[in-house]
Structures are given as C-alpha cells and as structure tokens.
Amino acid sequence: LRFEHPAAWALAALAIPIVVLHLHLRRRHAVTVSSLVLWRGVIADRVGRGRFRSLRDVVPLAFVLAALLAFTAAAAGPVMGAAASEPRRLAIVLDRSATMNARLPDGRTHLDAAKAFAAEAIKKLAPRDEVTVWSATATPSVLVDPTTDAAAAAKALTAVTGTLEPSGLATTTRLARSAAPGLAKRKWAVLVLTDAVGAPAVNGPLVAEGVHVGIVDGGTSPRNDAIVACDLDPADPERLLVRVAITDGAPGKRSLVLGERRVPLDFALNQGAITTIPLGDVATKGGLVEVRLDPPDDFPEDDAARLVVPAAKPLAVAVVAQTPSPFLVQALRAMPSVVDPKRTTLVQPGAPASAFEGADVVIADGVAAPTDRPVLSFGGAGRALERPLLWGVGAHPILAGVDLAPLRIESAVRVEAAPGDATIVACAAGAVGVAGESRGVRHVTLGFRADATTLPLEPAFPLLVRNALRWLARPSGAPRYVVAGEPMPDTDGEVVPTPAPGGPYSIRTRSGAETTIRWIAPAGFRLSPEKVIVGRTPGADAAVAALVDRHLDADTRERFGPRLAALGAALLAAGALFLRRRAPAPTSVPPATGTAWAASTREAATSSRS
Amino acid sequence: MLERLAVLDVVVRGAAGGGHGGERSAGVAGVGTVFREHRKYSPGDDPRYVDWNAYSRLRTLQVKVYELEENLDVHLLVDTTASMGSGAGSKLEAGLRAAAMFGAVALARGDLVRATLLPGRATPAMLGSASTRSLVDALSHGKPDGSMTLEQAVRAAFPRIRRRAFALIVTDFLDNLTWWRRAVEYLGSRHVEVACLHVVSPAERVPPDAGSLRLCDAETGDTLDVEVDDEVIASYRLWFDRRMRAIRAFLRSQRIPHVVVDSSLAGEEQLLRHLLREGVLR
Numbered sequence: 069l070r071f072e073h074p075a076a077w078a079l080a081a082l083a084i085p086i087v088v089l090h091l092h093l094r095r096r097h098a099v100t101v102s103s104l105v106l107w108r109g110v111i112a113d114r115v116g117r118g119r120f121r122s123l124r125d126v127v128p129l130a131f132v133l134a135a136l137l138a139f140t141a142a143a144a145g146p147v148m149g150a151a152a153s154e155p156r157r158l159a160i161v162l163d164r165s166a167t168m169n170a171r172l173p174d175g176r177t178h179l180d181a182a183k184a185f186a187a188e189a190i191k192k193l194a195p196r197d198e199v200t201v202w203s204a205t206a207t208p209s210v211l212v213d214p215t216t217d218a219a220a221a222a223k224a225l226t227a228v229t230g231t232l233e234p235s236g237l238a239t240t241t242r243l244a245r246s247a248a249p250g251l252a253k254r255k256w257a258v259l260v261l262t263d264a265v266g267a268p269a270v271n272g273p274l275v276a277e278g279v280h281v282g283i284v285d286g287g288t289s290p291r292n293d294a295i296v297a298c299d300l301d302p303a304d305p306e307r308l309l310v311r312v313a314i315t316d317g318a319p320g321k322r323s324l325v326l327g328e329r330r331v332p333l334d335f336a337l338n339q340g341a342i343t344t345i346p347l348g349d350v351a352t353k354g355g356l357v358e359v360r361l362d363p364p365d366d367f368p369e370d371d372a373a374r375l376v377v378p379a380a381k382p383l384a385v386a387v388v389a390q391t392p393s394p395f396l397v398q399a400l401r402a403m404p405s406v407v408d409p410k411r412t413t414l415v416q417p418g419a420p421a422s423a424f425e426g427a428d429v430v431i432a433d434g435v436a437a438p439t440d441r442p443v444l445s446f447g448g449a450g451r452a453l454e455r456p457l458l459w460g461v462g463a464h465p466i467l468a469g470v471d472l473a474p475l476r477i478e479s480a481v482r483v484e485a486a487p488g489d490a491t492i493v494a495c496a497a498g499a500v501g502v503a504g505e506s507r508g509v510r511h512v513t514l515g516f517r518a519d520a521t522t523l524p525l526e527p528a529f530p531l532l533v534r535n536a537l538r539w540l541a542r543p544s545g546a547p548r549y550v551v552a553g554e555p556m557p558d559t560d561g562e563v564v565p566t567p568a569p570g571g572p573y574s575i576r577t578r579s580g581a582e583t584t585i586r587w588i589a590p591a592g593f594r595l596s597p598e599k600v601i602v603g604r605t606p607g608a609d610a611a612v613a614a615l616v617d618r619h620l621d622a623d624t625r626e627r628f629g630p631r632l633a634a635l636g637a638a639l640l641a642a643g644a645l646f647l648r649r650r651a652p653a654p655t656s657v658p659p660a661t662g663t664a665w666a667a668s669t670r671e672a673a674t675s676s677r678s
Numbered sequence: 679m680l681e682r683l684a685v686l687d688v689v690v691r692g693a694a695g696g697g698h699g700g701e702r703s704a705g706v707a708g709v710g711t712v713f714r715e716h717r718k719y720s721p722g723d724d725p726r727y728v729d730w731n732a733y734s735r736l737r738t739l740q741v742k743v744y745e746l747e748e749n750l751d752v753h754l755l756v757d758t759t760a761s762m763g764s765g766a767g768s769k770l771e772a773g774l775r776a777a778a779m780f781g782a783v784a785l786a787r788g789d790l791v792r793a794t795l796l797p798g799r800a801t802p803a804m805l806g807s808a809s810t811r812s813l814v815d816a817l818s819h820g821k822p823d824g825s826m827t828l829e830q831a832v833r834a835a836f837p838r839i840r841r842r843a844f845a846l847i848v849t850d851f852l853d854n855l856t857w858w859r860r861a862v863e864y865l866g867s868r869h870v871e872v873a874c875l876h877v878v879s880p881a882e883r884v885p886p887d888a889g890s891l892r893l894c895d896a897e898t899g900d901t902l903d904v905e906v907d908d909e910v911i912a913s914y915r916l917w918f919d920r921r922m923r924a925i926r927a928f929l930r931s932q933r934i935p936h937v938v939v940d941s942s943l944a945g946e947e948q949l950l951r952h953l954l955r956e957g958v959l960r
Contacts, residue, residue: 096892096903102761102769102882103852104895104902109917111904125890 072145079140083133090129131643138636142629149624155196156255156618157214159244160186162228163204163262165235168284169367170263170291179230181284182261185608187222189259194618200247201225204240204262205233237262245279257615261608282611293322293333293340293361294370300377301344304469305538306351308375310359313340326359333361347377352405354379382408383541386427388415388435393446393517395524396433399533406534429540434517442510442540444533447517450481456495464492466503466512466535470528477523480516503539512536682950683782686959688789689935690750690844690871712745749805750789750844753870754781755835756820757849758795760897762877763822769877770822772941773848775949776875780846781813783959789844795820796831796849825897827857832864843868846958848875850882851925852897862932873935873958876925880942885914 071077101107168179176184190199199221201212212224241260248256260281297311310324312333324331326345333341350357360372385400385407392414400407415423417435424430430437434447458475460467472493485491485502493501493514501514516523523529719728719739732740754777762770781791786807793816794800801816828849836845845865851858851874865872886893886906893902904910922938929936937956943949953959 094890096890097886098892098894099886100894100896101886102850102879102896104893104898104900105852105854106882106914106918106921107893107902107904109921110910110914111902 069146069148072147074144076143076145077140079143080137082140083136086132086136087129090125090132094125128643128646131639131646135636135639135643138632138639142632142636144629146628146632148626148628151625152194152196152621152623153618154255155194155198155216156257157198157200157248158189158193158615159200159202159248159256159258160189161202161204161237161241161244161258161260161262162186162211162225163235163237163260164228164231165205165233165237165262166231166367167235167263169230172284177230178263178284179228182263182282182608183225183228185261185282185284185612186225186259189612189615190218190222190225192612192615192617192619193218194621195623197618200244201228202240202244203228204235204237204260205231206236207233208236208240208243235262241279248278259611259615261611280611280614282608284608291320292365292367292370293320293335294367295359295361295373296340298359298373298375300347300375304344305380306348307344307346308357308359309342309344310373311340311342312361320365322365323362324359325362326357330362350377352380380405382406382411383428383537384408384411384413384426385429385431385537386413386415386424387431387433388417388419388437389431389433390417390435392433393519393524395518395529396431396446396533399524399530402530403534406537429537439506439511440509443512444536444540445511445513447520448481448483448513448515450483450515451497453480453482453495453497453500453515454478456480456497456500458493458495458500461491461494464490464503464539466492466532466539468535469531470535471526472523472528474526475521475523475528477516477521479520483513483515503536510540512540683779683786685786686783686954687787688750688752688780688784688844689958689960714743714745716740717743750784750787751803751842752781752784752789752791753800753836753843753845754791754793754817755832755845755847755849756793756795756817757828757831757847758798758820758822759824759826760822761850761852761895763896768822769850769879769941770820772939772943772949773850773875773877774817774820775946776877776939776953777846777848778814778817779946779950779953780875780959781817782807782810784844785810785813793817794835796828797824797826797834798831800835822896828853828861829857829864832861836865836868836870843870845870845872846875847872848877850877850879852882855921855924855928859928862929862934866932872932874929874937875958876936876938877941878938880940883915883918885911887911 162179162182164179168177168182170178172178172181186201193199195218196216197218198214198216199212199218200210200214201221201224203209203211211228212221215221237260241258244258248258256278258279260279261284262281263284293312293314295310296313297309299309301307301309308326312322312324312335314335320335322333322335324333324343324345327348329345329348331343331345333343335341345359347357354377356374356376358372358374362371364371382404383406387396387400400412401409411426413423413427415430421438421440424438424441427441430441430443432443432445437443437445456477456479458472458477458480460470460472480495480500482495482498483500483502485499486504486506488506489502489504491499491501492503492512493499500516501512503512504510518524518529523532716729716732717740719741723741727741727743729740729742732738756770756773756777758770762768762773777793781793781804784791785804788806791804791809791813792800792802793804793813795817801813804813828847832847847861849858862872862874889906891904891906893904895901926936935956935958937953937958939949939952943952950959
C-alpha cells in the first residue's frame with residue numbers, strides 16, 4: 069500500500085481546528101431564566117439524560133474526525149498494486165511475398181506460421197500497447213492500423229492471405245521502423261516475420277536496434293518447380309513438349325502427369341527438365357490437354373499447364389508427275405491422318421491451274437509445279453551431282469526424326485537457295501534441299517527424286533514427307549501453347565489476352581530446334597532464389613520470445629480514494645445526524661396571542677366572573 | 679389615560695368593607711344614598727327618615743332605610759422578586775403598569791388603595807384621585823431583586839387584616855405551587871377577594887433554543903445544566919402548558935380571576951384593552 073499524494077496527509081491537521089471548534093460549539097451557553105421551576109419539571113421527566121451528553125458530544129466528533137481521516141486518506145491516494153509502464157508500439161512486418169505460400173512439413177504455409185507467430189507476439193503486448201501490422205510486398209501497405217485492440221488485430225491477422233508478389237521486405241521494414249514510434253519518446257519494436265527468401269535485401273533494416281527478425285521456416289527455402297513451357301513437340305506433333313524449371317529450392321522427385329500417363333522428371337541440378345509426353349488420340353482428334361506436376365510443391369499455381377491441341381486436318385494433296393513414284397504413293401496412303409486420300413489427286417504436267425483448286429499442298433515429282441501453292445518438289449533442273457553424300461542441316465522441323473545418314477543416292481541436282489531459304493539437305497557441293505517461303509507461300513525443294521535414292525526404303529521417308537507436308541500446310545492459327553499462370557484458352561483456341569510481364573523465352577528441343585515460347589512468370593517467382601545466411605537471423609520463435617512479455621504489464625493499481633471519500637461522506641452524514649440541533653440563544657419570540665393556555669385563561673376568567 | 683381610567687371600575691364580586699364612606703354598597707342598611715326598604719318607625723329613629731308620603735297613604739309611620747355605602751379596601755400586591763425582571767421584556771414593568779392602572783381606577787372610584795412591593799411593607803392607604811400620583815411614585819420604586827415565597831410575603835403584608843378587602847396579586851407564579859396556593863388560601867381566610875394578574879414573559883413560553891445550556895435561576899442563582907433539543911423543547915412546552923392549566927384550575931376552584939398578561943404588551947393602551955378584555959376592569 070502506498071500513497072500517490074502523501075503530502076495530502078497534512079490535511080489531517082484540520083483535526084485541530086475541528087476539535088477546537090467542536091469544543092467551542094459544544095460548550096454550555098449560560099442562559100438566565102426567570103426560574104428553574106419550569107425546567108425542573110421538564111428535567112425531572114428526563115432524569116439521566118445528561119449522562120449521555122459526553123457520549124453525544126464525542127460520537128459526532130468521532131464521526132467528523134473519522135470522516136476527516138477518510139477524506140485525508142482519500143486525498144492522499146492510497147493505491148495497491150503497480151502502475152503499468154509506458155505504452156509501446158509493436159510493428160509487425162508480415163512478409164506476404166509469394167514465397168510465403170510455401171508449406172511447412174505440417175501443412176501450414178509460411179504465412180500461416182508467420183501469422184501464428186504474429187498472434188503470439190500480440191498476446192505479449194500490454195493492454196495499452198499499440199500494434200500495427202505491415203504487409204511486406206512489392207507495394208508495402210498497412211494491414212492493421214495502430215490499435216490497442218489486440219483482439220481486433222489478431223482477428224484481422226486471420227484474414228490476411230498470401231500474394232504472388234515479390235517481397236518488399238526492405239522497404240516495408242524501413243517504413244515500419246520510421247513509423248513505429250508514432251509519438252515522441254515512445255518505445256517501439258519491429259518484428260519482421262519472413263521466410264528469409266530475399267532476406268539479404270533487408271539486412272540494412274535488420275541490423276537496426278529494435279528490429280527483431282524471425283524466420284518462420286527456420287531458414288529453409290521453399291521448393292518450387294514450374295512448368296515454364298508447354299507446346300507440341302516441334303519434332304513430333306503427336307507429343308507434348310514440356311519444360312519444367314526449378315524456381316526455388318532443390319529439385320525433388322516429381323513427375324509430369326498427362327491423363328493417365330506419368331512421366332518421371334529427371335532434373336539436372338538447377339537446370340530443370342525437358343520431356344515429351346505422347347498425346348495419343350488428342351493429337352489427331354484435337355482437344356484440351358492438361359499436364360501437371362505431381363506431387364504438388366509449395367506453389368501449385370504453376371504446377372499445371374493447359375494446351376489446346378487442334379484437331380489434325382488431313383491435307384488435300386495434288387501430285388504432279390508423269391508417273392508418280394509408287395513409294396510416294398504408298399507413303400501418302402500410309403498417313404491418312406496427314407493426307408486425305410479422297411482429296412488426293414494426280415495431275416498431269418501442264419494441267420491448267422484450275423486442276424490444283426482445293427489442294428493444300430502440291431507434290432511435284434520430277435516436274436515443274438505451280439508457284440502459287442505450297443509445293444514439295446522432288447528433282448528438278450540444275451547441276452547434277454553424282455553420288456553426293458547428303459546430310460541434314462540444322463533443326464528444321466522437316467527433318468525432325470529424319471536421319472539422312474544411311475541415304476544412298478545416284479544423282480542429285482544442286483539447288484540454289486533463294487534469299488530467306490533454309491538449307492535443309494546439303495552435300496559437299498552445296499545445298500541439295502532448301503525450304504523457304506516466297507510471297508507467303510512455302511516451298512520445299514529437294515534436288516533428287518525419291519526413286520533415285522534409297523530414301524523410300526528408309527523409315528525417314530514417310531517422316532520427311534509428313535514433316536514437309538505439315539510444314540508446308542502451316543500449323544493451325546490456334547495458340548500452340550498455354551503458359552503457366554495464363555488464362556485458359558477457350559475451345560476455339562482463342563486466348564484471352566493477358567498483359568504479361570516476362571518472356572518470350574527460347575527453348576531448344578532435343579532435336580535442336582529452337583522454339584520461342586511466352587512465359588508469364590507469376591510475380592515473385594525467382595528462378596534462382598537467394599539463399600539466406602540463417603545464422604544471422606533467429607527463428608521466428610526466438611524472435612517472438614525475444615520480445616518482452618508485457619501482457620502482465622497492466623495497470624494493477626487499485627485506488628481506494630473514492631471508496632474512502634464515500635466512507636468519509638457517510639461518516640459525515642452520520643455525524644450530521646447527531647449534530648442536527650438548532651442554534652441556541654433565541655433573539656426573538658412570537659407574541660403571546662393565540663396560545664392554548666391564553667385562551668383557557670380567558671375562559672377561566674370569564675367563568676370566574678360569571 | 680387618567681381620564682379614561684376615571685370612568686372605569688374594578689370588578690368586585692363581594693360587598694365592599696373599607697369604610698370611610700365610599701361608593702360601593704356595603705350590603706347592609708346604613709347611611710347612604712341608595713334606597714333600600716321601608717320599615718315601621720320605632721322610637722329613636724331619626725325623624726328625618728320618616729316617609730310622610732307613605733304615612734299619608736298608609737296612616738302608619740314608615741321610615742326609609744338606605745344602603746350603607748363604603749369604599750373598597752384595595753391591596754395591590756406586586757411581586758418584585760428577581761424572577762420578575764428576567765427574560766426579554768420586563769415582567770415587573772408590565773406588572774407595575776397594570777397595578778398602577780388598577781390602582782388609579784380604584785382611587786378614582788373612591789377606594790382605599792395600598793400598594794405592596796413584595797417582599798416588603800404596604801404603603802400607607804391612599805384615597806382619592808389625587809393620590810394617583812403618589813401611587814405611581816410608590817410603584818415606580820419597584821426593582822426586581824431578591825427572593826421570597828408568596829406565602830411569606832402575603833403573610834407579612836397582611837398581618838392585621840380584619841375586614842373585607844380586595845387584593846390584586848401581580849406575580850409570575852414562578853414559585854412552588856404549594857406556597858402560592860397557601861398564599862391565596864390565606865387571603866381567602868381573611869375574606870380578601872383576590873384577583874391574580876399572571877405576568878408571563880415570552881422567554882418563559884418559548885424556551886431557549888437547542889443546545890447545551892446552563893440555566894441560571896434569576897432569583898436563587900441556582901444553575902441547571904440541560905441538553906435542549908426538540909424533544910426537550912416539546913416537553914418544556916407541554917410542562918409549561920400543564921403548569922398554566924394547574925394554576926388556572928386552582929384559581930378557578932377558588933373563584934379567583936386569573937388574568938394572564940404578556941410582558942411584551944407594549945404601552946398602557948394595549949395593556950388597558952387587555953385588562954378590559956379579561957374582565958377585571960369595566
């Protein structure tokens with residue numbers, strides 16, 4: 069028990085004048101009366117009344133003195149308990165970057181763990197402490213304005229969700245530090261809860277006094293693999309080419325799943341993986357395929373990609389030849405998914421242009437071909453080359469899966485490549501086969517006839533024909549790829565355009581062809597995540613534990629002043645009941661007329677006269 | 679004021695007995711001016727009283743008999759003890775003023791007046807209106823002082839009363855009831871017709887206000903410590919009223935007029951109206 073205003077005890081000195089005044093007021097007033105006869109009769113009826121005089125005098129005085137004591141004690145401010153320390157402010161910087169969506173072994177995300185630690189930190193606040201919660205993203209924001217309502221702050225925390233933005237931890241921490249004091253001379257603390265990915269960027273704010281950094285996952289990086297490219301394999305349109313990149317963490321055992329097919333991925337360290345998956349019937353019938361990574365990692369958003377595979381449309385082919393090569397005919401018949409037999413026609417050389425109406429591709433076997441349509445031309449005019457040694461050049465799609473090494477050829481002509489044409493078959497003397505495009509029409513010219521080579525005997529022949537026909541016919545206008553994170557195309561192949569940062573990226577297939585794809589990296593993804601020096605930052609539990617537990621730092625003072633004042637008032641009222649007397653020594657009296665005894669006296673006088 | 683008093687009279691129940699030839703009937707035949715009766719003449723009667731008119735009618739000698747007229751022997755007994763001088767408004771002054779009025783009326787009516795300032799000796803008998811000044815002078819010497827019992831004072835003032843008289847006792851009755859009862863009975867035994875003028879001070883009717891008081895008896899100097907509160911005040915009022923009733927009841931039983939005069943009545947005019955209203959003067 070202590071007193072907030074001990075000087076108020078000086079008021080107790082008022083007891084002296086009170087006692088003096090009491091003695092003065094309670095002294096007997098001498099009053100001269102005509103006779104005591106009248107009074108003796110009264111007092112005789114009240115024998116012993118005077119004995120209580122001292123008691124009646126002392127009791128009110130005791131009440132008044134007790135009231136004075138109570139008032140004095142109330143003024144002195146008796147207090148039990150301790151006062152709370154000055155309120156502080158805790159600024160919690162919550163890393164809401166994409167990496168905070170990573171999951172801990174217990175299934176919670178890093179953000180969930182951070183929120184739990186934040187709630188635990190809030191519980192350690194004193195009742196008058198303020199707490200504010202900052203969202204550390206690319207655009208720092210305040211999630212919870214400074215408030216003393218810890219329950220409301222904790223409730224607001226539960227509604228915080230993760231983002232896919234990059235971390236703005238440094239900026240946010242700096243802002244939180246500068247705004248934390250709020251008022252001058254107020255103590256503050258900043259609790260930064262992050263998964264430490266990108267933490268070196270906040271090392272500056274971290275070293276500041278009052279900043280407590282807690283790593284919610286103990287310093288381990290999140291793990292994420294992303295499908296960064298998904299397209300029809302340029303080498304084999306019946307297969308899906310998928311590229312998986314390691315964006316965060318070490319590669320794990322993952323598989324690509326397409327329908328019921330599962331293809332294990334073979335990650336090279338930090339290199340990602342590229343694999344192809346057969347499309348099956350979808351390659352010919354078309355449709356939407358979805359490929360996904362299994363098991364899901366910390367970021368399932370980029371673990372799936374969808375692709376609209378256009379239905380394979382058999383081509384109408386017009387063969388221009390005196391006598392078509394039987395190998396060519398058989399090859400065309402062997403690929404009904406590529407060549408529509410019903411619309412395949414044989415056109416004699418010199419036929420009018422109308423003969424080529426409806427033909428998607430023209431195959432000229434040793435004869436001249438029209439130039440207004442895509443043409444696959446075998447043979448032709450030029451300098452003959454005897455038994456040249458041929459090889460394929462580059463990774464042109466026409467040569468996908470085609471191996472020309474075992475080819476034997478009697479003669480060939482050297483083909484002059486026009487500007488923009490690509491040499492696809494060459495020999496020591498020059499180009500033997502070129503592919504190019506002139507005025508929007510593609511052409512493929514091979515300087516040899518199939519019958520003059522061993523090519524028709526090779527498995528590469530139908531592949532070469534198929535590839536050439538597909539290349540000449542151009543692919544469908546529908547997008548051939550859907551990027552992770554992009555909106556899904558509709559069934560017509562139309563893609564809702566999405567402004568996309570990032571990309572385009574070029575990937576190279578195993579066949580050597582380069583494909584340009586567009587990848588919209590979800591914001592905050594880091595293909596090469598930074599590693600954190602864990603030793604310099606404690607875990608979140610340690611950071612929270614480092615905060616002073618102030619929840620017991622409440623104002624436990626119990627003031628007895630009002631109660632004592634009320635007691636004093638009650639004592640005063642009780643004393644007033646005893647002191648309720650009229651003032652002595654009357655100064656005037658009413659006239660004698662009208663009293664009962666006067667009337668009775670008159671009556672007596674009247675009766676006596678009568 | 680004296681002119682007004684000259685036409686008034688003291689209300690007396692019995693016959694006068696003061697002698698000296700007054701204006702009041704003595705109740706017996708004698709020399710007077712008021713015809714009483716006729717009786718037969720007998721030798722020795724004064725021939726001047728023979729009614730010749732009756733003789734002419736009756737042929738017998740009839741003598742006219744007259745009422746004997748005497749004056750009234752009035753004693754003014756004024757209590758001048760210390761109790762008469764205490765309290766707000768002087769009871770003694772009011773009592774002396776009333777006694778003077780009473781005496782002036784009696785003197786104007788030819789009565790024999792003696793004033794006695796109790797305790798003390800009576801003044802010589804005064805007669806006639808000319809003695810009014812002497813009476814006032816005698817009464818003006820009254821000072822509130824001393825102590826006495828009414829019985830002793832009355833016995834001392836009337837040691838030799840042998841005939842009928844009228845006594846006006848002016849007192850505050852602040853004495854032992856026994857004593858003043860004996861005084862009244864003593865006067866009654868001496869055929870003195872008594873009227874009591876009870877002077878009351880307002881301070882007696884209304885007790886001192888609440889508080890711790892030390893009451894001092896103005897006569898004896900005795901003190902009494904009392905705690906006056908509302909209850910005591912109410913009890914005092916009750917007690918005072920009871921005492922007044924007792925006095926009145928006793929005087930009524932003795933057929934003695936009891937006139938209460940408040941000492942606060944200011945002026946002779948007001949006092950005179952009160953005495954007239956109370957019926958001791960007419």
